[in-house]
Amino acid sequence: MSSTTEKPYVLRWGIVGCGGISSSFAKDLVLAPSTRNVSDVAHAIAACGSRSLEKAEEFIKGNCPEGGCAQVAGYVKSKPVAKGNYEDVFKHEDVDIIYIGTPHTSHYVDCKAALESGKHVLLEKPATLNQAEFIALGEMAKSKKLFLMEAVWTRFFPLVQELQDVLFKEQAIGEIRRVNSDFSLAFLNNVPKTHRLLNPELAGGGLLDLGPYPLVWAMLTLFQNPKNERSPPTNITASMIKDESGIDLFTNWTLDFPKLGARAALSVTVTVNSPKDCVTRIQGTKGEVVLPWPTARPDTFTIRRSQEGLRPQPYVEDIRTFPIVGTGLHWEADAVARSIRDGRLENEKMPISETILTMGIFDKVRRLGGYVFPDGLEKVTTKK
Numbered sequence: 001m002s003s004t005t006e007k008p009y010v011l012r013w014g015i016v017g018c019g020g021i022s023s024s025f026a027k028d029l030v031l032a033p034s035t036r037n038v039s040d041v042a043h044a045i046a047a048c049g050s051r052s053l054e055k056a057e058e059f060i061k062g063n064c065p066e067g068g069c070a071q072v073a074g075y076v077k078s079k080p081v082a083k084g085n086y087e088d089v090f091k092h093e094d095v096d097i098i099y100i101g102t103p104h105t106s107h108y109v110d111c112k113a114a115l116e117s118g119k120h121v122l123l124e125k126p127a128t129l130n131q132a133e134f135i136a137l138g139e140m141a142k143s144k145k146l147f148l149m150e151a152v153w154t155r156f157f158p159l160v161q162e163l164q165d166v167l168f169k170e171q172a173i174g175e176i177r178r179v180n181s182d183f184s185l186a187f188l189n190n191v192p193k194t195h196r197l198l199n200p201e202l203a204g205g206g207l208l209d210l211g212p213y214p215l216v217w218a219m220l221t222l223f224q225n226p227k228n229e230r231s232p233p234t235n236i237t238a239s240m241i242k243d244e245s246g247i248d249l250f251t252n253w254t255l256d257f258p259k260l261g262a263r264a265a266l267s268v269t270v271t272v273n274s275p276k277d278c279v280t281r282i283q284g285t286k287g288e289v290v291l292p293w294p295t296a297r298p299d300t301f302t303i304r305r306s307q308e309g310l311r312p313q314p315y316v317e318d319i320r321t322f323p324i325v326g327t328g329l330h331w332e333a334d335a336v337a338r339s340i341r342d343g344r345l346e347n348e349k350m351p352i353s354e355t356i357l358t359m360g361i362f363d364k365v366r367r368l369g370g371y372v373f374p375d376g377l378e379k380v381t382t383k384k
């Protein structure tokens, strides 16, 4: 990391889709990096694009009137410009990287267009509708020597690094045998059926929207467990209850990691909320780690260390807390800036290979659950 007196590397963002998550992302790009002890990178917001120019203008006014933290600090003089379409953002000469905050169904086409314009891409989760779409994007990015990453922001939390040290270096709970994780939100009775979360034409339902987060805890604790040697999960089982529209209301799935003798049992529903106190539980032979709501953004975890033995054992509790300034999307933005500064085309915390793997898991879960997208939604499919 550079000293505070040196000028930071500035990454210049173009944001497309002026909706909910783009708004949180833009606000986090404005936050001073010093609030998270960062001084080597900073962010400029060069352009924001919406299907409506007025909406893009309002977006800038409401989230980033001066631009990102690099503009606020005076490292970049220009202010963000509003565009009434995405193409003008993709083509903007002051933009290094495109942040894509559009619905799942648009991710493939928007990312493809951004790459074709020669821009790096940070693509919201789920990266695409299926594995084949993401493989195609990954190949395109590689051939054009452009950075591409799925925006699974949770992976970049300092909490995650500490958790992996506790589990893998310290082996605080012994051998990990079971991971349960749930992310559920009561969308069904609280958002209209036309909303992207429930609308089959926008690939609605729990799995693709909420599923990346239970899955992230299985990936971080089992897939990335050194003893697993990056072996993909086997024996995937899944069950869905679907709405009459075809979207999944409930999805439960399991992943086995034979090298660890471990299983992940993961779930989502859009009918009720997850419980507050424990949404993720990592159980080992010598205790457990529990993480509270929200599954996507925990700011604490509790280690319960115990002896091995039959039946629940007495434990000693150790609580670790990691305050989050803003939403917490800035850690992934900083990581992306460092990758691009250093000439890397992917980030080791969210490599292309892991997105390909997780999209393949979702394909399988959808197949087992009988979730079929409406015709024409998938832009690339594998031959059956």
Ligand SMILES: NC(=O)C1=CN([C@@H]2O[C@H](COP(=O)(O)OP(=O)(O)OC[C@H]3O[C@@H](n4cnc5c(N)ncnc54)[C@H](OP(=O)(O)O)[C@@H]3O)[C@@H](O)[C@H]2O)C=CC1
Residues within 6 Å of the ligand: 016, 017, 018, 019, 020, 021, 022, 049, 050, 051, 052, 055, 056, 101, 102, 103, 104, 106, 124, 125, 126, 151, 153, 196, 208, 209, 296
């Ligand atoms: N990382 C995270 O924590 C989160 C990630 N997400 C992901 O981000 C993506 C967007 O989610 P969210 O921000 O909640 O969604 P919103 O509906 O709030 O915003 C999506 C934006 O995409 C644009 N858009 C383009 N095509 C369409 C279309 N056909 N229908 C509706 N909007 C369209 C619109 O922007 P415009 O009108 O300006 O063109 C819209 O405002 C999803 O894929 C979701 O999974 C969502 C929430 C949190």
Ligand SMILES: O=C1OC[C@@H](O)[C@H](O)[C@H]1O
Residues within 6 Å of the ligand: 185, 209, 210, 296
């Ligand atoms: O963090 C989240 O919470 C709400 C969801 O709709 C969203 O897509 C997800 O990323």
